[in-house]
Amino acid sequence: MVVLDALLALVLAGVAVATLNGLRRFRAVVLFVVFGLLLALIWARLGAVDLALAEAAIGAGVTGALLMAALDRLRRTESSRAVAGSAPSLWPVVLVALAAATVGMVAVLSLEPAGRPPVAFHLGASGVDHPVTAVLLAFRAWDTLLEVAVLVAAGVAVRAVGVVPSPPSTEAGPLQAGLLRLVVPVLVVLAVYLLWRGSHAPGGAFQAGALLAAAGVLVQLTRVPGPMDRPALWQRPAETIGLAVFTAAALITAALDVPLAWPEGWSKLWILTIEAGAAISIAVLLMRLFAGGAPVAAATSDPGKGRS
Amino acid sequence: MNPLLPALVAALLPLVGSILVWLVPSWSRALAVVTAAGVLVAALGVVNRVALDGAAMMTLGGWPETLGIGIAVDGVGALFLLASAVVGLAATAYGAGYFPARHPFWTLWLLLWAALNAVFITADAFNAYVALELAGLTAAVLVTLGGERDAMAAGLRYLLVSLVGATLYLAGVAVAYTATGTLSLNALMADSPPMMAGVLALGGLALKAALFPLHGWLPPAHARAPGPVSAILSALVVKAALYLAWRWLEVAPVAAEAFILLGIGAVIWGSLQALRVGRLKAIIAWSTVAQMGYLAVGLALAVEGAAGAAMGVAWLALTHALAKGAAFLGAASVVRAAGHDRWPLAAAHLRNRPVLVLAFGLAAASLAGLPPSGGFVAKWYLLDAAMGAERWLLAAVIAGGGLLSAAYLYRILHPALDPRPGAEASHPVPPVLEWSALGLALLVTAFGVVVPWARDLVGVAA
Amino acid sequence: MTELLDAAVLLLAVTGAIFFLGGSLGLLRFPDVYTRLHALTKADNVGLGLLALGAALHLGDPWLIGRLALLWILVMAAGTVSCHLLAREAHREGRTSWRR
Amino acid sequence: MTAAIFLFLGLFLAVLGGLTTFLRSDGLHRIISLNIAGSGVFLALMAAPGGEEGVDPVAQALVLTGIVVAVAISGVALVLLARLAELGGRS
Numbered sequence: 001m002v003v004l005d006a007l008l009a010l011v012l013a014g015v016a017v018a019t020l021n022g023l024r025r026f027r028a029v030v031l032f033v034v035f036g037l038l039l040a041l042i043w044a045r046l047g048a049v050d051l052a053l054a055e056a057a058i059g060a061g062v063t064g065a066l067l068m069a070a071l072d073r074l075r076r077t078e079s080s081r082a083v084a085g086s087a088p089s090l091w092p093v094v095l096v097a098l099a100a101a102t103v104g105m106v107a108v109l110s111l112e113p114a115g116r117p118p119v120a121f122h123l124g125a126s127g128v129d130h131p132v133t134a135v136l137l138a139f140r141a142w143d144t145l146l147e148v149a150v151l152v153a154a155g156v157a158v159r160a161v162g163v164v165p166s167p168p169s170t171e172a173g174p175l176q177a178g179l180l181r182l183v184v185p186v187l188v189v190l191a192v193y194l195l196w197r198g199s200h201a202p203g204g205a206f207q208a209g210a211l212l213a214a215a216g217v218l219v220q221l222t223r224v225p226g227p228m229d230r231p232a233l234w235q236r237p238a239e240t241i242g243l244a245v246f247t248a249a250a251l252i253t254a255a256l257d258v259p260l261a262w263p264e265g266w267s268k269l270w271i272l273t274i275e276a277g278a279a280i281s282i283a284v285l286l287m288r289l290f291a292g293g294a295p296v297a298a299a300t301s302d303p304g305k306g307r308s
Numbered sequence: 309m310n311p312l313l314p315a316l317v318a319a320l321l322p323l324v325g326s327i328l329v330w331l332v333p334s335w336s337r338a339l340a341v342v343t344a345a346g347v348l349v350a351a352l353g354v355v356n357r358v359a360l361d362g363a364a365m366m367t368l369g370g371w372p373e374t375l376g377i378g379i380a381v382d383g384v385g386a387l388f389l390l391a392s393a394v395v396g397l398a399a400t401a402y403g404a405g406y407f408p409a410r411h412p413f414w415t416l417w418l419l420l421w422a423a424l425n426a427v428f429i430t431a432d433a434f435n436a437y438v439a440l441e442l443a444g445l446t447a448a449v450l451v452t453l454g455g456e457r458d459a460m461a462a463g464l465r466y467l468l469v470s471l472v473g474a475t476l477y478l479a480g481v482a483v484a485y486t487a488t489g490t491l492s493l494n495a496l497m498a499d500s501p502p503m504m505a506g507v508l509a510l511g512g513l514a515l516k517a518a519l520f521p522l523h524g525w526l527p528p529a530h531a532r533a534p535g536p537v538s539a540i541l542s543a544l545v546v547k548a549a550l551y552l553a554w555r556w557l558e559v560a561p562v563a564a565e566a567f568i569l570l571g572i573g574a575v576i577w578g579s580l581q582a583l584r585v586g587r588l589k590a591i592i593a594w595s596t597v598a599q600m601g602y603l604a605v606g607l608a609l610a611v612e613g614a615a616g617a618a619m620g621v622a623w624l625a626l627t628h629a630l631a632k633g634a635a636f637l638g639a640a641s642v643v644r645a646a647g648h649d650r651w652p653l654a655a656a657h658l659r660n661r662p663v664l665v666l667a668f669g670l671a672a673a674s675l676a677g678l679p680p681s682g683g684f685v686a687k688w689y690l691l692d693a694a695m696g697a698e699r700w701l702l703a704a705v706i707a708g709g710g711l712l713s714a715a716y717l718y719r720i721l722h723p724a725l726d727p728r729p730g731a732e733a734s735h736p737v738p739p740v741l742e743w744s745a746l747g748l749a750l751l752v753t754a755f756g757v758v759v760p761w762a763r764d765l766v767g768v769a770a
Numbered sequence: 771m772t773e774l775l776d777a778a779v780l781l782l783a784v785t786g787a788i789f790f791l792g793g794s795l796g797l798l799r800f801p802d803v804y805t806r807l808h809a810l811t812k813a814d815n816v817g818l819g820l821l822a823l824g825a826a827l828h829l830g831d832p833w834l835i836g837r838l839a840l841l842w843i844l845v846m847a848a849g850t851v852s853c854h855l856l857a858r859e860a861h862r863e864g865r866t867s868w869r870r
Numbered sequence: 871m872t873a874a875i876f877l878f879l880g881l882f883l884a885v886l887g888g889l890t891t892f893l894r895s896d897g898l899h900r901i902i903s904l905n906i907a908g909s910g911v912f913l914a915l916m917a918a919p920g921g922e923e924g925v926d927p928v929a930q931a932l933v934l935t936g937i938v939v940a941v942a943i944s945g946v947a948l949v950l951l952a953r954l955a956e957l958g959g960r961s
Contacts, residue, residue: 009879070948077955101881114489117375131927146438154942157449160412179851261370289945457957464950486918
């Protein structure tokens with residue numbers, strides 16, 4: 001089994017070097033998606049199933065889609081078939097990295113094993129059975145709240161940048177519309193299942209949100225202008241519902257004297273409500289990141305000043 | 309009512325404000341000002357609480373310290389929070405006169421404010437990472453709000469630099485967590501992690517605090533940011549990274565010497581560049597690079613236990629935030645009036661605005677460390693600490709640096725006090741813009757006189 | 771009985787792998803985009819089907835078999851549609867198919 | 871033994887991605903190399919010898935938060951890059 005892991009590690013290192021080498025951007029993007037999928041495999045090999053799900057859905061899936069969208073926009077503004085200038089040869093960097101990794105590994109392995117936070121001991125009091133969800137939504141809820149705020153900031157930032165001047169032109173054929181009808185319902189059902197499953201097994205708001213975002217990206221690509229391109233009343237509440245629910249929960253528990261401590265017996269309900277709100281927000285915000293700009297009619301003529 | 313409630317409210321209130329502003333954009337200005345007032349009350353509550361019954365710490369969610377995220381407030385944290393509240397209020401008031409209601413500035417600024425206050429109250433290494441990322445992202449996008457090309461380029465470069473810094477910091481936290489199994493900064497101080505953790509984390513923080521020679525991204529970003537954003541960036545955002553560097557220097561004190569060297573380099577290089585550049589906001593941005601040098605030197609002295617250095621650094625951070633905020637708000641008003649900030653050409657638009665000239669004068673006095681301003685008191689404590697620790701080179705740099713900063717600030721004041729008549733037609737400047745700049749300048753002068761209450765406050769931490 | 775099952779699983783896995791190998795070789799060796807797409811999509815779909823069947827036999831839990839079937843259908847649908855889109859785009863770009 | 875291989879791989883990716891960020895001048899390559907560096911740090915954190923047996927849930931939560939923050943910031947960086955190109959700038 002170790003041989004397979006060594007092979008997997010070698011392939012991932014090779015893909016990483018290949019991604020960073022060379023001039024053509026499209027090659028780098030495609031190899032980066034392969035890198036993300038292989039990394040998801042490695043998370044699974046390490047036993048971190050939550051991370052495998054997240055890496056595949058967010059690391060390879062959504063980031064790959066964002067890279068492709070940005071590449072398409074770049075290609076339409078500048079003839080960026082190959083980037084100007086010569087790419088520096090990576091071999092010295094690879095050697096330095098190998099040396100540093102060897103030294104680092106020896107140092108880390110020589111550390112005497114330290115204890116770890118007592119997650120299993122307090123799991124019962126957290127309200128959920130799955131340790132990772134317990135850490136994310138109960139023990140370190142303040143981190144996750146700020147993380148949802150980071151996503152909201154990203155969504156607002158993309159709107160602030162203005163309208164995408166020339167949205168993609170290729171209209172979708174009948175086959176793509178047909179695929180939509182098959183895949184989108186399945187993705188939605190899978191997302192709800194992942195969200196519910198997060199309380200007792202790997203899964204949770206982020207993976208569910210990424211799946212919903214994948215469905216949204218498909219719709220965004222098939223029906224031009226997609227849901228993100230026309231200003232709609234549901235967009236702003238949907239983008240902030242995750243942060244609003246979480247902040248409200250923080251304020252209410254702060255009023256009850258111990259901030260971010262979910263009430264006894266009700267903690268599972270609170271956690272699932274927060275996760276549901278977060279999943280919706282994450283999906284809409286990742287779709288906004290993919291759309292790459294503010295809704296078309298919303299921006300005034302001058303992108304500089306009064307953008308909504 | 310647990311003692312840390314006002315601290316948590318200081319971080320949560322801007323979040324609530326940002327959500328409301330995003331949902332109801334037409335009331336943005338009113339909501340933002342109300343949020344700013346709330347944050348000021350919360351910050352004063354924290355200062356009062358720390359002054360009365362000393363530093364306090366608690367773990368969120370009622371979990372044990374080894375598991376949950378700790379938030380803590382001591383004398384130094386209270387002063388940084390106060391600076392964030394006061395400069396934030398001035399910047400919000402200024403923004404109300406500068407930006408229209410339906411502008412993305414409001415949501416991004418309130419999210420940035422929440423991140424800054426979260427950094428000032430956190431006692432957890434990874435929580436600081438997430439807060440720093442939120443601050444870095446929102447600050448970089450605020451720089452690009454101008455919409456024109458070079459602001460966009462400066463913002464993108466700032467975002468990538470902040471991502472590199474955050475990854476370095478994360479690597480340091482990962483090494484510390486692997487070695488000690490804990491993420492709480494107090495526990496890290498106790499069983500000190502391997503030196504590599506401190507080096508990586510402090511490297512990332514030095515990059516985000518634009519400490520010389522990693523300062524390259526700061527002048528273009530701060531000079532090209534629109535209106536109050538440059539004041540927010542220079543006065544508060546770089547302070548958040550510096551505050552965390554203080555915490556981590558206590559975890560890895562061996563890096564203090566490096567901070568002294570970088571600090572000296574920053575003071576000299578920053579001041580020289582400020583003498584050379586030809587634009588008003590660039591002068592003030594380079595002055596930030598120089599003043600960060602002072603703070604780094606003071607930090608190293610404080611960590612090495614020089615008497616009074618902690619008070620000096622905390623007071624310098626507070627007064628620098630106020631003075632730099634006043635200077636940049638004044639500069640933004642000049643840019644609003646003149647339409648450009650080429651210097652000394654734009655000075656013609658400054659001459660016929662007494663309020664702005666007074667604001668610039670008082671701010672310059674504090675930045676240069678002249679009595680009676682707050683800057684003088686801070687530099688006095690630092691000089692005293694350097695003398696006490698027999699660090700004559702540092703004492704010379706602190707004193708000499710004051711001279712250098714007086715030189716580049718003279719470049720601003722001299723054309724402003726020129727007796728020739730003011731400029732031709734200049735664009736109207738709403739009074740709230742000028743008065744918010746003057747308000748900060750008056751406050752920094754007041755802080756030169758009203759000092760005693762702060763000494764025992766900072767004493768609480770040391 | 772179990773040896774027969776193991777033998778069947780092994781057989782399915784090996785043939786599946788051979789189909790994947792065939793698809794990859796087709797991708798590398800075929801002269802133009804249309805034939806490469808053809809090889810890749812057909813071989814990999816069948817290869818995945820065989821692997822999924824082998825895994826289903828090996829695992830035996832009906833829930834997992836259902837998920838594997840769903841997995842196979844989704845991959846086949848997505849693979850086919852993307853192959854169609856790529857071919858249509860190549861045709862629009864005016865790439866002529868290979869002539870001996 | 872498996873963890874040691876992936877620890878080495880994680881450190882290798884972190885240093886490779888980190889150094890390449892400074893070598894490449896093109897914005898898109900820099901964003902990709904930063905993502906690879908981040909993944910390297912996460913892989914090293916997860917593969918490092920943990921306390922008791924099994925995978926440390928706190929480390930998983932940290933990495934999950936890191937992945938989501940990375941996609942948010944990379945998304946904004948990509949949009950800014952595309953916008954900068956549309957305005958005629960070169961990153």
